[in-house]
Amino acid sequence: MSDTETGAPLGGPDSGAERRQHPRIARDEVLFVQAELRDEGGESRTTLRCHSADLSPGGLRLHLMDPLPVGTELELWIRIPGAARNYYLAGTVRWCRAGEHDAELGIAVHAAPATDDAAWREFTHGVMA
Numbered sequence: 001m002s003d004t005e006t007g008a009p010l011g012g013p014d015s016g017a018e019r020r021q022h023p024r025i026a027r028d029e030v031l032f033v034q035a036e037l038r039d040e041g042g043e044s045r046t047t048l049r050c051h052s053a054d055l056s057p058g059g060l061r062l063h064l065m066d067p068l069p070v071g072t073e074l075e076l077w078i079r080i081p082g083a084a085r086n087y088y089l090a091g092t093v094r095w096c097r098a099g100e101h102d103a104e105l106g107i108a109v110h111a112a113p114a115t116d117d118a119a120w121r122e123f124t125h126g127v128m129a
Contacts, residue, residue, distance in 0.1 A: 034075040057121040060107045067096045067103035087116045
């Protein structure tokens with residue numbers, strides 16, 4: 001069974017099995033996400049404004065206006081008020097649930113060249129301590 005908007009497997013935060021490796025920090029922050037989307041013409045990149053719902057060293061839960069397909073690779077630019085720096089991360093859409101007014105997505109953060117993965121993990125671990 002799949003989400004009618006994205007074709008993605010149904011799932012998400014209420015799907016039963018808990019797979020999180022880290023506790024989450026509830027944060028409503030404005031983020032900018034660059035998504036690599038594939039359409040009939042090939043591949044295109046688009047920048048999307050979104051809001052975070054929660055953060056962890058290994059992932060984020062985001063709210064976007066439109067759903068994204070599971071497996072979509074993302075570049076995330078994160079600026080958190082009070083943090084000493086901005087964070088550039090790479091991530092993958094792990095689940096997507098389309099709602100009436102927006103879509104909720106689970107993003108897994110992964111190490112990639114020239115990203116701030118190590119600094120992000122240090123920041124989020126520090127906030128949780």
